[in-house]
Amino acid sequence: MMLGFELGAAIGIWILVLAVQWTMTQAGESAFAVSAVQFAASLPFFLLSLPLGAVAEHAGHRTLLTGTAIGLLITSAVLTALQALDLATTPVLMAAVFLSGCGLASVAIVWQSLLPTLATREMMTVVPAIDGAIFNGARAIGPVLGGALLAAWGATSTFGLVTVVFAICVVLAASQIPPRSGRVPKTESVLESVATSLRFIRHSRWTRRLLFRVVMFGLPASCLWALLPVVAYEMLHVTTIEFGVLSGAIGVGAVAGTIASMPLRSRLSWNVFAALGSAAYALVLLGIAVVAWMPVVVALLVIVGAAWVGVQSTWMIATHAVVPPWIKARVIAVVMLTFQGSQAVGALLWGFLADTMGLVSAVVVSAIAMSVSSIGLLRRGILPSDSIAPDPSGAAGPPELEPHHRGATIVVETTYAVLPQRADHFVHAMTRLRSSRLRLGASRWALTRVSDSASTYVEFCTFRNWSEYSAQETVRLTVPERLVRTDLALDLAEEPRVRVLVRPRTPADRTEST
Incomplete structure (x- = not known):
């Protein structure tokens, strides 16, 4: 049932984001404006990841996730009312996406903090990949549902259904998450906790290298998410439902790719596995730039979904395996901050390039950048983890002070x-x-x-x-x-x-x- 909460919240958010993106695309907004939707959805990760990572360790997972679901419920209910009154202007839509992004950031970070309490250390070598498939599987269900609802009932009913989904999430969070989960005694303030996190990262070469690789993947990867509505509308000339199918193909690839790649993941190092995923992503970007045929693009998006979740889950598997428990939630928050921050910056970058140098040229440039990232993983990838492996030393500690x-x-x-x-x-x-x-x-x-x-x-x-x-x-x-x-x-x-x-x-x- 707890997985139902994660899946439901993510589905609701992606339905809302897709509905806003497609509504703005059909209204004739520029590529930069449409890509700004992805920026608005990603920005909360950049702003909130560190505080959420600090708070998640002691505030209680039930409290945080229930509060998040209530916030999402209020946001979608207000948006539904404004849409029904024909008051949902572009700023209102962007604000709703931003608040939904805040909810997505909270769910993602608190959920990653909750996972180690639900699985053994041995299971954590694969659980993040499975969880990533579930989380990204929402991108298979959400966009397809969103496209169908938009075509059949319109934006108001679509936002209304999202409100119902979030109401169910409130009930699941309040009733299914253990009440004591995440209630570690507080020993420092949020600001002190953030400072400790930054100090750890500054002096951990392994973590700094990981964050660098996250950025090098996230920047070119954001091109797909930022410009897919524009590609679908201007190059493929698809209907609303067909756009939902395109977006859903990515989620299908995320789920299928996770299952299919399990044997391969067990035989390859983190760097080689992520490099293969990055190379596949680059080829898909290039294919989308030169092929304007719906069936081929759907197939390419299935591949990119597998590559997307494969590379992302590699970062999480590495972090769970290497980073010590006392700082793990905060480092995971920084990894998410870095990735979503690169997505936010990248979304604006690719939107700007699409407006100035052309849509196809922008996608080709992102494919080249992703190829460079893939090669870089093989030459200067994640470092060996010997220096910060999480095994406790069992030290007795210093004598007590007065x-x-x-x-x-x-x-x-x-x-x-x-x-x-x-x-x-x-x-x-x-x-x-x-x-x-x-x-x-x-x-x-x-x-x-x-x-x-x-x-x-x-x-x-x-x-x-x-x-x-x-x-x-x-x-x-x-x-x-x-x-x-x-x-x-x-x-x-x-x-x-x-x-x-x-x-x-x-x-x-x-x-x-x-």
Whole structure:
């Protein structure tokens, strides 16, 4: 029944988006204006992903998803009323798409946070792909339903049906999602959580490379979603129902491709699998640019649907497999932010190029860009995951601090007695330790050498409070992160000496807090 919520919400949103796109296309809007619909649907991911990723860890999945469904219900009900009164102008339609995009962002991010509570770690190697097929399967059902409803009953009835779908989603979310799911005790504010996420990404080379590959796929991929209504109307001259079939073909490919590609996925690396999907996507874009025959385009869109969900799910499978649990929901949110942000920017870019250099030329340029992305995956793809694999180290953690010091800034001083012949290697190894410390929560890091002892080095790590330091030494310390520290043992003459320093509260601090 929980899958019914995800499927229903996505179907309703895609019916609404398709209805708005096709209504604007038939009204004679420019390619840029039509592509702006995709921008409006994607922009909420860019704006809300990080806050939602932070909130999803402790606010409760039932609360968030029920609230999202209520918001979607209100949006579609108001749009239905305005359409019935002939007041649904272009700004109103765009606002409805934007609010629906907010709902889609919330469903996608909170759902990804919910998945690990429903499946084992072994199952998570395939669950994101299956979930992606379900989520994208909505693109098979939604557009076909939307096209049929638009042709048979018109926009008002179409928006009215979407309202009914969202009402059902409210009931499913409130009754089927476990009440305690996602209620992890809150240890930091939303802003602090966002800052921790950005710091982790900044100092995680693996995550930065993943996000780069996401952008390199997302920008050219957005051309299809942004310009498909214009291609269908100007090049294929299709009816409303036929446009629904074209859009639905992508969803059919997403579902069928997920099932058909399972054996292939198990034999190929993430990079090779994603490169093949990107290459297929590029060929489809090129085919759409040169072939203006409906049956061929439908077949091409089935292929592109399989490629679309195959590449997207590869990013999610990699993230679930590699990123540690304490930061996973937030990194997933950033992956979605990056992908949807590239979709939003790309939609405007391809709409602008279609208006200035022609529709066919814009699609050909996107095909070339996707080919470059495919080759890049083979040459500079996702990095090996050894440095941030999620296996916990089982460390006991530091001794407890006196309660009245726990809110104060913590500075950890570690003194190393280095073997003289290993000094150069030690300094090099400390650059890896620096990244690890900052990745796991330290706000500042410095390494100094004692002036009168060439073999004695002192490391200073600053933490916002005791909870941040304790988390770094326990729940955030995975086996690979611990190995970064133990690898220093060969460089040392004795065990490091650690002191925890507490920054005293000054009169200025007391004044600011009152």
